[in-house]
Amino acid sequence: MGWTRFVVLLLVLQVGLAGWGAVSTGGDRTMRFIAHIGNGGMLMFWLMLSVVFALIARPGLKAVLLTVLSLVMVVMQGAFAHAFGNEGTGGAVGLALHAANGLGILTVQVVVARLAKRAADEKRALRAARTAVTA
Numbered sequence: 652m653g654w655t656r657f658v659v660l661l662l663v664l665q666v667g668l669a670g671w672g673a674v675s676t677g678g679d680r681t682m683r684f685i686a687h688i689g690n691g692g693m694l695m696f697w698l699m700l701s702v703v704f705a706l707i708a709r710p711g712l713k714a715v716l717l718t719v720l721s722l723v724m725v726v727m728q729g730a731f732a733h734a735f736g737n738e739g740t741g742g743a744v745g746l747a748l749h750a751a752n753g754l755g756i757l758t759v760q761v762v763v764a765r766l767a768k769r770a771a772d773e774k775r776a777l778r779a780a781r782t783a784v785t786a
Contacts, residue, residue: 654704655764658697658721662757665690669753691728698722705763710770717763724756 668687675683698721705715731752735745 654701655760655767658694658701659757659760659764661690661694661697662753662760665694666753666757669750691725695722695725698725701763705767708767708770710767714763714766714770717759717766721756721759721763724752724759728752728756 665687668690669684672684672687698718701718702715702722705718728749731745731749733745735741735748
């Protein structure tokens with residue numbers, strides 16, 4: 652449960668870094684986004700680990716599949732950022748898809764965090780019920 656909250660925190664940071672890179676002035680455009688790009692790489696790594704932890708924790712098939720979906724969406728981010736080019740209509744479409752997909756990843760991970768909390772609460776309640784019966 653705490654792991655999914657950490658991933659949500661990294662995603663919120665990612666949105667903030669993107670905004671900071673977009674509105675800051677001076678310097679090379681790529682250099683302004685170094686923190687955003689680096690955090691994106693870390694997010695990919697953390698989401699790979701999240702899939703493994705979700706399989707171990709068994710929060711339910713829905714939570715596991717949504718975690719995998721988040722990882723796939725993060726991989727797609729690179730395609731959206733680079734495949735459409737940097738200029739003209741294609742670049743604008745790529746940038747818009749990149750931004751919308753990023754917010755989609757954040758939304759999916761919030762849902763995963765809620766599912767993980769629900770699964771943890773159910774396991775605690777079941778454990779408490781067993782303890783009450785044996786006492």
